[in-house]
Amino acid sequence: MNTMNKIAKEYTNMSIKKDHIKLSIPNRPEYVSVIRLTVAAIANRMGFDIEKIEDFKVAIAEACTNAITHGKHLKDDNFNIEFIVEDEKLTIYVQDNGKGYSAEKLESPDLNNLREGGLGVFIIKSLMDEVDIVSELGRGTTIKMSKYLGDDFQ
């Protein structure tokens, strides 16, 4: 059972009503815009406002870009996205079977020492209410991110 299934399993065991949407999509750049529109449609259907819908679009694109550029394992492969829709919360898992990395070693962006990369995970953490990265070297990465409908959670 892979990490994503394990975390998803915990969820299923709880009793609140949840909808699951699963998407398997080629790990190629041209599909990221499709994913952005899909998350926008889901978040809109749930009643998120325009600003939060934009946050979801950026955050999921960052996660998918990482799955595509770093996570890649085989050249032509698919990676998985799962959406868990609850009354007050949208949770997204982006899972790849790529090379993995040590999330603890990630540095925060340093404005005095500009790099062309290293912003993606930082942006995701800024835009989402909860972020959890589980990565195993050689086995792949699952990033879990959630955002609440209400403004009470920050």
Place this chain on the structure above:
Amino acid sequence: MNTMNKIAKEYTNMSIKKDHIKLSIPNRPEYVSVIRLTVAAIANRMGFDIEKIEDFKVAIAEACTNAITHGKHLKDDNFNIEFIVEDEKLTIYVQDNGKGYSAEKLESPDLNNLREGGLGVFIIKSLMDEVDIVSELGRGTTIKMSKYLGDDFQ
């Protein structure tokens, strides 16, 4: 191996380059608009024009509406959509594990004897270039529909 996998398998065995996108989504009416936006994004990415993108939106919604209203097996279940992206052609499978039906018995709409239903499959066949329905009573239905990018095929 279910019908969808069987047909998909045939495809995989051929040598042309294809992308597969798979979507598993709850069999409930509120998700049909999400599916419409997803197919619009895929078709747009492929270069289909606005009119054909509309055709895809209507055809996939008709197929999903049938999966939701007739195909339903369990109350809270998901059904499956698969998109096969080729250079010149988008093929969509909509597959449910519902009660199935005898597709041969379908009557065409009769304008002299208006009914409130019975238009869905007729509309799909009008809008798509190729349509194939495989349904088994008690086991479920897979509708396959394709449309070509060019105008040469009609």
Place this chain on the structure above:
Amino acid sequence: MSLSIVKNFDFEKGLWNIQLNGEVDVYTAGQLKETFISLLEEKKESIKIDASELEYIDSTGLGVLIGILKRLKQDNKNIIIINIKPSIKKLLNITGLDKIFVIEG
């Protein structure tokens, strides 16, 4: 991505003016049906639909319109649809419903 319905009765012409905004599909068709049925209970008169803001309709929505038309026809009343977008016009042509509803503009 959802449906909003504006209704008012034109006393001069003796018909309902209805404006449909958004999408009619399996999720919103019930709302459309209920609105139409309550209109007809109030006054069983022809219905004129302004479809300029109707972005999408499929067989579920067309089924609702057919059901309402059947009731209206008993009293020789009609459904008139104006300002239809090309994609919806195409659907009415395909299904032959352009011959059943009165299509204007």
Place this chain on the structure above:
Amino acid sequence: MSLSIVKNFDFEKGLWNIQLNGEVDVYTAGQLKETFISLLEEKKESIKIDASELEYIDSTGLGVLIGILKRLKQDNKNIIIINIKPSIKKLLNITGLDKIFVIEG
């Protein structure tokens, strides 16, 4: 859903006027990078980006801008961005890049 780039050189002010239309993401960022690099090869002058039609940009696009800014800074030149949409403004604030680029309007 893709990116189009309009460029022209303002001889009076001595800078590049660039208009970005659409989305900059992992699919289109390469196109942006190539365009900017060819601009700088032609004339290494400041770049003024009109972002009024820029619907979306993420870290891939911001990375391209940072890379170009680094080259420009060697010659004391700048990237100026005008007419930014709120969602993109938010991203620049979060990342602190609003202090690195010159943001106007």
